[in-house]
Amino acid sequence: MVSSPIRFALLCVVALALLLASLPAAAGAATVTQPLTFTTSDGAQLRAYVSGEGDLRARPLVVEFSPYAETSFAQQFAGPASFGGSFSAAYNYLIVNQRGTGLSTGVWGAEGPHDQRDVADVLAWACHQPWSDGHIGLYGFSASAIAVYNSLHLPLACVDAASLMAGTADLYRDLLYPGGISNIGPGAVVGLTVGGLLLGSAPSGVQQGESPVSQLQAGIGLAxxxxxxxxxPTEDSFWDARTQRPDVNRFPVLADTSFYDPEARGPFESFKLLRSRGSHLLVFGAHDGYPAGTEGPFPEFQRWFDHYLLGKGNGVERDPVVQTFVGNGSREALLSGSLTRINASDWPLPGTRWQRLYLSPARAASANSLNDGTLSASVPASRSVEAYPTLPSLPTATDPHTTAALGAGVDVVPALTQMNVVDPLSLTYTLAPFSHAVDVVGPASLDVFVAATTPLSDLHAVLADVWPNGSAFPVGQGRLRTSYPKIVASRSLTDSSGEVVQPYGDYSATAPAIPGQTREYHVEFWPIGNHFAAGHRLRLYLVGSSGFMLPGPPGLNLVSAGGVTPSRLLLPVTALSAWCAARGPGSCTAGSRPRAASPACVRGHALTIHLRAPRGQRIVAITVTLRGRRIVLHHIRRAAIVRVRLTRLPRGSFRVRIDGVTNRGERIRLTRSYHSCGSGQRTRRPGGRG
Structure with a gap:
């Protein structure tokens, strides 16, 4: 029989052992890594590596699926040195070489259906391994973030949260074909990187018993x-299978990007899809790095995992839902730490008002461009036509998103990243200097009337912050191939007045223009975030497509502005009062605050609106849009007259938009603003043009 003192000592030893087993490994303990192989349902062998500090006891598991052939999370992890290649010793880390990459067999499908099924199957397996405690967090950067976004329509076992940097919601329009144009530069970089790493891992694969035939198959599959x-080139079923879809999961996602990332659009769109489940959005930096004095999104990623995987009450769920770093005048200023921090509860930022700025031939006397035009708060009375050549432009200046991924080396020569060098081959439209600072944050749109000399042409628009010394820094870009004049209205973002401020292009089929035919195009700008200081100007450039993209044939684009072709920029402004103060009286266009004086009102009768066709043409179809309802009129007998009956309208302001199409395919738009008297009020003549 064991004596009481001995029994007590044994109990103390057991208790101490249990306590030590429950504690995290000591700080600075050696990382233990174990190679693993997972066999997929179609027979592919996926190589994976699980790592932990000191040992591989059961811990919460952070998982990444990468095509970039790393053998440990620490090698792949994109965090700064202060994070030491991991978020914390409290977690184990699993990195999976995606099929057809690294030492995994099969063929990589650019995050296609087989890659997505692998994500779901590996997670279901990993959840019940001895090195997992059943709580999984997903991490991803770029391709590995896309792997997660594209898999959300499948059940992902044991996942409590995800922290994803960059990535796409729609691989076609967010990276490889923005605006329907082949973004061949970034696409080639991805292909060469994956292929180079695959080739580099071949000797190691042979040493570990991998068949050279499987490696050859992977290489052929990549080609x-x-x-x-x-x-x-069109957005068909191939791309639909690589697009984020409604998901069956409920875990929250912390999405991160920057306003200059080559995949900037994706996280904004993903956040909008995932907002209802407690997801948050950071705009702190990704491929382009992070502002000086910050550590990017990584402290927030760790807090996110600590809360949802470890159960820490750190209050992360009460943080602002949207947090942004907005550069003060340029990408270079942002990276140097000159920024404005803007937090909000949603995206686009609540209270954003889109200001309408019309392209005008009036000279600004500020640019050495082909026209040196201006942006006006009202439509120029007469139509003007100005041309520019569709030659490839200097990409380091005209494509700030792709340029941002090149690193600081490209900034050594400032002329390479400023728009001034492309002035002689571009059309420009410039505002007068701001008298007060203005924040422009959100998606933007350019409605522009263009005729091209070739059946296929590209529209490339750049917004620039022009500093008092004349330097023009690109802060946003929009792209569209003229083969895609249509938009999907149901998926486009509209403002409170029904105007489309973020067009969702229809890239399902091409509709080439007849050379010389003027058509209206709706160009989407990726989200913009820039603080325009007092004394700075805003300038719109129309220029040949970026040299990073696969160009169309050379030719001329003829841009129509004013009159029956009111080309315009719709610009997101976060504080209307600041915009009005900075631009002066009369500068707040439609969508701004109501005027203090009571406007003239109309009630219950028909309005007559005259729509005039250009000389020598006739109007063959008209669409009337009133309060979101559209009526299409054909067989127009008196083409210049439209009668709109106003019945049962509530009291308040509304807009009537008339869109006409001529027998030559030219589009004409008129917009009128009215104020309804409602019932029991005297009818007065309508006000003027909106």
């Missing part, structure tokens, strides 16, 4: 994938 991407 075939590249050809397949080029063979699908």
């Amino acid at each position: 075939t994938l590249s050809a397949e991407i080029l063979a699908h």
Whole structure:
């Protein structure tokens, strides 16, 4: 029989052992890594590596699926040195070489259906391994973030949260075909990187018993994938399978990007899809790095995992839902730490008002461009036509998103990243200097009337912050191939007056223009975030497509502005009062605050609106839009007259928009603003033009 003192000592030893087993590994303990192989349902062998500090006891698991052939999370992890290659010793880390990459067999599908199924199957397996306690967090950067976004329509076992940097919601429009134009530069970088790492891992694969045949198959598959991407220039079923879809999961996602990232659009769109489940959005930096004096999104990523995987009450769920770093005048200023921090509860930022700025031939005397035009708060009375050549432009200046991923080296020569160098081959439209600072944050749109001399042409628009010394820094860009004049109205973002401020282009089929035919195009700008200081100007450039993209044939684009072709920029402004103060009296266009004086009102009768066709043409179809309802009129007998009956309208302001199409395919738009008297009020003549 064991004596009481001995029994007590044994109990103390057991208790101490249990206590030590429950504690995290000591700080600075050696990282233990174990190679693993997972066999997929179709027979592919996925190589994976699980790592932990000191040992591989059961812990919460952070998982990444990467095509970039790393053998540990610490090698792949994109955090700063202060994070030491991991978020914390409290977690184990699993990195999976995606099929057809690294030491995994099969063929990589650019985050296609097989890659997505692998994500779901690996997570279901990993959840019940001895090195997992059943709580999983997903981490991803760029391709590995896309792997998660594209898999959200599948059940992802044991996942409590995700922290994803960059990535896409729609691989076609967010990276490889923005505006329907082949973004061949970034696409080639991805292909060459994955292919180079695959080639580099071949000797190691042979040493570990991998068949050279499987490596050859992976290489051939990668080459075939590249050809397949080029063979699908429209957004068809190939791309639908690589698009984020409604998901069956409920875990919150912390999405991060920057306003200059090459995949900037994706996280904004993903956040909007995932907002209802407690997801948050950071605009702190990704491929382009992070502002000086910050550590990017990584402290927030760790807090996110600590809360949702470890159960820490750190209050992360009460943080502002949207947090942004907005550069003070340029990407270079942002990276140097000159920024304005703006937090909000949603995206686009609540209270954003889109100001309408019309392209005008009036000279600004500020640019050395082909026209040196201006932006006006009202439509120029007469129509003007100005041309520019559709030659490839200097990409380091005209494509700030792709340029941002090149690193600081490109900034050594400032002329390479400023728009002034492209002035002689571009059209420009410039505002007068701001008298007060203005924050421009949100998606933007350019409605522009263009005739091209070739059946296929590209529209490339750049917004620049022009500093008092004349330097013009790109802060936003919009792209569109003229083969895609249509938009999907149901998926486009509209403001409170019903105007489309973020067009969702219809890239399902091409509709080439007849050379010389003027058509209206709706160009989407990726989200913009820039603080325009007092004394700075805003300038719109129309220029040849970026040299990073696959160009169309050379020719001329003829831009119509004013009169029956009111080309305009819709610009997101976060504080209307600041915009009005900075621009002066009369500068607040439609969508601004109501005037203090009571406007003239109308009630219950028909309005007559005259829509005039250009000389020598006739109007063959008209669409009337009133309060979100559209009526299409054909067989127009008196083409210049439209009668709109106003019945049962509530009291308040509304807009009537008339869109006409001529027998030559030219589009004409008129917009009128009215104020309804409602019932029991005297009818007065309507006000003027909106």
